[in-house]
Amino acid sequence: MASTSLHRVDFLQWDEYFIGVSILTAQRSKDPKTQVGCVIVDTRYRVVGAGYNGMPWGCPDTDMPWGKDEKDPLQDKNTFVCHAEMNAVMNKNCVDLEGCRLYTTLFPCNECAKIVVQSRMAEVIYVSDRDSWKMDASKRLFDQVGITYRQFIPKRNSITIDFTKHT
Numbered sequence: 001m002a003s004t005s006l007h008r009v010d011f012l013q014w015d016e017y018f019i020g021v022s023i024l025t026a027q028r029s030k031d032p033k034t035q036v037g038c039v040i041v042d043t044r045y046r047v048v049g050a051g052y053n054g055m056p057w058g059c060p061d062t063d064m065p066w067g068k069d070e071k072d073p074l075q076d077k078n079t080f081v082c083h084a085e086m087n088a089v090m091n092k093n094c095v096d097l098e099g100c101r102l103y104t105t106l107f108p109c110n111e112c113a114k115i116v117v118q119s120r121m122a123e124v125i126y127v128s129d130r131d132s133w134k135m136d137a138s139k140r141l142f143d144q145v146g147i148t149y150r151q152f153i154p155k156r157n158s159i160t161i162d163f164t165k166h167t
Ligand SMILES: Nc1ccn([C@H]2C[C@H](O)[C@@H](COP(=O)(O)O)O2)c(=O)n1
Pocket: 031, 033, 034, 035, 036, 052, 053, 054, 077, 081, 082, 083, 084, 085, 106, 107, 108, 109, 112
C-alpha cells in the first residue's frame, strides 16, 4: 500500500546536521589560516559542547601571535592556541562525556586525542585528516581503547543559511 505521509524527505541527517554545526562553529575562529570547529553530542543526539580554535580566555586576539615561528615559540600561535576539541570539552554543559560522539572539521591531534580518551567518548566523526603523524598517534590511542572514528562523506555539497529568508 502506498504511503500517505507528506513529511519532507530532504531534511538533514544527524551527521550532516552536526558536521554542519561544526563548520559553522569554525567560523568563529580568528586563526587566519585554519579554522576548526567541533561539537560533542550525547547518545540522545543532544549537543553538550561546542568549540573552535582560539586563544585562551582573556588573552586578546589582537595581542597574540597568529603565525608560526620555528625559532621563537613565543611568536608561534601553536604555543598558545586552544584547539577546538579541547574547547568543546571545556565548554561541556553536562557532568561527563562518556559514550558521546565528537564531530570535528579536523581529525584530533595527539593532545586532543588524549582528552577524548580520558573523557571516555565513544566515536569521532571528522571531515579532514591533514596532519599525518599526529593522526597516527591519535589513531593508536583510539584503537587501544576502542574509540571508533570515521570520515564524514557528504551526500550533498552545501547547506544554505539565508538570514533574509525564513518561514
Ligand atoms: N585537531 C586540531 C588541529 C588543529 N587545530 C588548530 C590549531 C591551529 O589554530 C590551527 C592549525 O593551524 P595550521 O597548522 O593550519 O597553521 O588549527 C585544532 O583546533 N584542532
